[in-house]
Amino acid sequence: MGKVVVIGAGQAAASLVARLRAEGHDGEITVIGAEAVPPYQRPPLSKAYLLGEMDQERLYLRPRDFYEAQGIELMLGTPVTAIDLSARTLIANGEMIGWDDLVFCTGSEPRRLPAAIGGTLDGVCVVRTLADVDAMAPRFTKGARVLIVGGGYIGLEAAAVASKLGLKVTLVEMAERILQRVAAPETADFFRALHSAHGVDIREGVGLGALTGAGRVEAAELTDGTKLPVDFVIAGVGIVPEVELAEAAGIAIENGIRTDATGRTSAPNVWAAGDCASFPHKGAQIRLESVGNAIDQAELVADNILGAGRAYEAKPWFWSDQYDVKLQIAGLNHGYDRVVVRKGEGTCSHWYYAGATLLALDAMNDPRAYMVGKRLIEAGKSPDPDAVADPATDLKTLLK
Incomplete structure (x- = not known):
């Protein structure tokens, strides 16, 4: 099997290379990251880590020896400075590196x-x-x-x-x-x-x-x-996708590094996944800035490098922890025209509808509402809004 080189060493990169090995890829794999540490979780940085409740080692998505055991080369603290698509080479730390498949997992940067x-x-x-x-x-x-x-x-x-x-x-x-x-x-x-x-x-x-x-x-x-x-x-004024390297190489950019439904970019044998990548969804080219998307999209790209030919079917979900409140979000609320509020004892959820169609929900300390709503959205089902709002309704009955 050919050599896979991944630019970026975050959640998407870690998920992609682990999937490649799990699915039987026995060729060379190299991950090139600008930061000097192995792939780590970002969400806890501003919460548990900053509060002193999590040390640095626990942030790592995999222990360092995982990559060695799997034959995955980590080139850390090593920014990529140039890419030659026709020669299938790149320059990192002054070294020329060849590849058969190249994957951008460059993520995003803060404004x-x-x-x-x-x-x-x-x-x-x-x-x-x-x-x-x-x-x-x-x-x-x-x-x-x-x-x-x-x-x-x-x-x-x-x-x-x-x-x-x-x-x-x-x-x-x-x-x-x-x-x-x-x-x-x-x-x-x-x-x-x-x-x-x-x-x-x-x-x-x-x-x-x-x-x-x-x-x-x-x-x-x-x-x-x-x-x-x-x-x-x-x-805290938002993030923008890291596209400069891809753009300089001549790869198409549209709300991020543009990919098709399989994760392919406009260049042969070049792919993208995670925050940096946009993909077709319901007639638009969208990006999803979430851990779930980084994992799912990266694993899809890994499968497609191995020949699966699968199309990405996004199942958006997000979360936020603030004080003692856990917010869980399912779906995308774009185009909503009504919000149905459901309140319980110490819980609350907001259900977004466009006409009669359920689009998304925000669940505050309400994991049951989140799990039911997520399943409904992914199945394309839209329960009666009045039933959702009624606290007497057993949410599980909405799944039938």
């Missing part, structure tokens, strides 16, 4: 605050890599004043950790409300109340005007004229 508004001052942080969190962790001291820019899930999770550690937290969201791009007003209301109850100062419809300080950030000026003293800032 950063512009230098023009003080985004490069010391103390302006992002949350993406192990190094990011290690650099930021010493700033999380009780009583420190942190400004979080962005009211999406990244910003809200950072706010929850900071609040739990006793920091004074202000969160600004320039849109009309938090979670405006990804969730219904009902879900935003739930999490706004949750954070307010924990002392987080949430300011909506207010952006960041500028950060000021002598070398390090000392104050923030908001667009409403407010000036806040700050000890550090966390930018």
